[in-house]
Amino acid sequence: MSAKTDVMEASEQKADPRWRSVEKTMRQHGYHANGLIETLHAVQEAYGCLDEEALRRIAAELRVALSHVYGVATFYNYFTMAPPGRHTCVVCMGTACYIKGAGEIMERISKEFNVAPEETSDDGNLSLLSARCIGCCGQAPALVVDGEIWGGLSADEVIERLRRVLNDA
Amino acid sequence: MTPEELHDLCTQEQEAAEQYPHHLYVCSSDPKSILAKDLRQEIKKRDKEKTICVHEVGFMGLGAEEPIVRVEPQQVYYQRVGAEDIDALFDSLDSGKSIERLACETLPELLKHQRLVVLDKNDRINPNRIEDYIACGGYQALMRALTEQSPAQVLEEITQSGLRGRGGAGFPTGLKWNLVAKAQGEKKYVVCNADEGDPGAFMDRMILECNPHRVLEGMLLAGYAVGASQGYIYIRAEYPLAIKRLRLAIKQAQRLGLLGHRIGEVGFDFNIELRLGAGAFVCGEETALLGSIAGRRGTPRPRPPYPAERGLWNAPTLINNVETFANIAPIMKHGSAWFANIGTEKSKGTKVFALAGRVTYTGLVEVPMGVPLRDIIFKLGGGIPNHCEFKAVQTGGPSGGCIPAEHLDISVDYDSLAQVGSIMGSGGMIIMDETSCMVDVAKFFMAFCCEESCGKCIPCRVGTSQMYHILQRITNGQGTLYDLELLEELCDVMQNTSLCGLGQTAPNPLLSTLRFFRHEYLAHILDKQCPAKVCKIHKVMEAVS
Ligand SMILES: Cc1cc2nc3c(=O)[nH]c(=O)nc-3n(C[C@H](O)[C@H](O)[C@H](O)COP(=O)(O)O)c2cc1C
Numbered sequence A: 001m002s003a004k005t006d007v008m009e010a011s012e013q014k015a016d017p018r019w020r021s022v023e024k025t026m027r028q029h030g031y032h033a034n035g036l037i038e039t040l041h042a043v044q045e046a047y048g049c050l051d052e053e054a055l056r057r058i059a060a061e062l063r064v065a066l067s068h069v070y071g072v073a074t075f076y077n078y079f080t081m082a083p084p085g086r087h088t089c090v091v092c093m094g095t096a097c098y099i100k101g102a103g104e105i106m107e108r109i110s111k112e113f114n115v116a117p118e119e120t121s122d123d124g125n126l127s128l129l130s131a132r133c134i135g136c137c138g139q140a141p142a143l144v145v146d147g148e149i150w151g152g153l154s155a156d157e158v159i160e161r162l163r164r165v166l167n168d169a
Numbered sequence B: 001m002t003p004e005e006l007h008d009l010c011t012q013e014q015e016a017a018e019q020y021p022h023h024l025y026v027c028s029s030d031p032k033s034i035l036a037k038d039l040r041q042e043i044k045k046r047d048k049e050k051t052i053c054v055h056e057v058g059f060m061g062l063g064a065e066e067p068i069v070r071v072e073p074q075q076v077y078y079q080r081v082g083a084e085d086i087d088a089l090f091d092s093l094d095s096g097k098s099i100e101r102l103a104c105e106t107l108p109e110l111l112k113h114q115r116l117v118v119l120d121k122n123d124r125i126n127p128n129r130i131e132d133y134i135a136c137g138g139y140q141a142l143m144r145a146l147t148e149q150s151p152a153q154v155l156e157e158i159t160q161s162g163l164r165g166r167g168g169a170g171f172p173t174g175l176k177w178n179l180v181a182k183a184q185g186e187k188k189y190v191v192c193n194a195d196e197g198d199p200g201a202f203m204d205r206m207i208l209e210c211n212p213h214r215v216l217e218g219m220l221l222a223g224y225a226v227g228a229s230q231g232y233i234y235i236r237a238e239y240p241l242a243i244k245r246l247r248l249a250i251k252q253a254q255r256l257g258l259l260g261h262r263i264g265e266v267g268f269d270f271n272i273e274l275r276l277g278a279g280a281f282v283c284g285e286e287t288a289l290l291g292s293i294a295g296r297r298g299t300p301r302p303r304p305p306y307p308a309e310r311g312l313w314n315a316p317t318l319i320n321n322v323e324t325f326a327n328i329a330p331i332m333k334h335g336s337a338w339f340a341n342i343g344t345e346k347s348k349g350t351k352v353f354a355l356a357g358r359v360t361y362t363g364l365v366e367v368p369m370g371v372p373l374r375d376i377i378f379k380l381g382g383g384i385p386n387h388c389e390f391k392a393v394q395t396g397g398p399s400g401g402c403i404p405a406e407h408l409d410i411s412v413d414y415d416s417l418a419q420v421g422s423i424m425g426s427g428g429m430i431i432m433d434e435t436s437c438m439v440d441v442a443k444f445f446m447a448f449c450c451e452e453s454c455g456k457c458i459p460c461r462v463g464t465s466q467m468y469h470i471l472q473r474i475t476n477g478q479g480t481l482y483d484l485e486l487l488e489e490l491c492d493v494m495q496n497t498s499l500c501g502l503g504q505t506a507p508n509p510l511l512s513t514l515r516f517f518r519h520e521y522l523a524h525i526l527d528k529q530c531p532a533k534v535c536k537i538h539k540v541m542e543a544v545s
């Protein structure tokens, strides 16, 4: 990437209203490196994912090496550099869900909607992700679809409901 | 706020509640449930605003299907209450006759077998209203400590109570607090570990979602006792509702002067900030957690120095679990002798367990330490559904073990669980029946540890991956007896040479299944069979031949 596009993109981001929440988070932490993880959360919340431009800009603002920002961003599973699809489906693969058939649900969704686990379908409609426990173990097997918790459904029911969600948009 | 003002607010709230002859407590974990709203609308329509009061609470107990409504003062529980039942509900309030088709007898019956300390009154507290907590006597222990007790007295009370950490290891809480109090340092910190990483455990989430103020009060008391003025709650980003409620709770406490400067109008300052985790299990380990709060990668460092000496920004730091903090206010309120009376000789108080897996009732239970494991699963959890046979219960998550049927009669306390090769852990209990393959479960946990290993030290980084591959071989039907020897050797190396708890305890699920379910390993290796029919051995065999 050339230096020119960096600057251009950076100034574009500055004008982007979504960047304001990121700016606010950094300000709250006094532009200190302590606030790096909170800042990355703010970026992901506003943009859906992290990208190189955002990381560069944060590194500059917080005065830390880009490698440090990149190191933190990639250490934590919650952060992703891949843009999410229009819909996201997170299948819990924690112990309680696993022994109640989460593996089968994952497999079925993957086959039915033609999307590999941890990836986004080619048409950009569905991101299929996994989690290691979302704290709804009592309702296992549990899923989070577009932020909504689905619990205690059979694989067939999940497919059925998911199809409706995907067709709605 | 002064103690008098707190007292006045408490009486005011209680008197306001007494004005209503009827109270409806509504519990639903579905954030989209509109039952409470519908009830309020109906109250308006029927012009009963002065006689019926609706409360939304986060906890009722297990054994009933949501939405649950409790009618007071009659103490009647209804389950699966829908919009279509509202008319009947109001008619029953008028007539005084309960509705049989909605009645739920299991829940109150199961509550009788429990002892609530941490969850006490949560079935009457709206987590979004600090006033509800205050009406139940909340923050009074704090006020009394600030005005009548010295920090040393608080330390003494907690030490005398015999409370041990609920985050897994069971370290004596009083001892830890004393270490931090004695440590040299101008600034000290209190950190609440709400990373709850064990898959299958959700006690901390529920405690925070149902009554965040109890945890805040515990942290405040800790801050006063050890001489800290800043607290952090490190909470998983996967718990959006708990985060939202904590944020609100902190704001409310600040507004009432229960957080901030000169709390209780004495010279005690304390503030609490949230820090979000980002999906790394190892960040539950205390030194990794401290790194993460400071915005770095969450990799553990060698101890000593312990965080009590050198923690956040090298200052003395107290780290406790959510449930540990939730125990503090009750201890200070009722006294250490009261607390020490509950439980066993070496494990005092109660423990909250999260029941999940193949069990009839899933959810939270709170029991005194020392009750038989069998009671928790069969009495409170209602046993195994679908006429299936109990096989094992997994406690302690990836650091724990699987306890088989022959040990169901052990008492649940720190030491008894350790004796059968498991740990108390944070309190997750996953019940498994004959449909689970124990080799597959061991493989599942090893995959988990392999993925979550931070990679800093070799025994854990390489060991988890090697063991995972061996287990995969066995579940594919290609294992040999030598593999079992190799696994045991690797376990030994990892336990003794890993840097942090993750690597040191990662072999536990494997070792405990090898100990109690060796026959299942042998079936995979010698007979090329998976007794539970989980592992896909046959296909692989065909492919090979
Ligand atoms: C890999 C690993 C994960 C841990 N995860 C948690 C956790 O999620 N929650 C927790 O409270 N403690 C966790 N702990 C234990 C903490 O390091 C620490 O002992 C605990 O928070 C101390 O609090 P307590 O004395 O109140 O139990 C974990 C430890 C290890 C080694």
Ligand code: SF4
Binding pocket: B282, B299, B300, B452, B453, B454, B455, B456, B457, B458, B460, B461, B498, B499, B500, B501, B502, B503, B504
């Ligand atoms: S034991 Fe594992 S998780 Fe702990 S420091 Fe070593 S590599 Fe990291």
Ligand code: FES
Binding pocket: A092, A093, A094, A095, A096, A097, A098, A132, A133, A134, A135, A136, A137, A138, A140, A142, B199, B200, B201
């Ligand atoms: S294991 Fe799936 S929600 Fe906890």
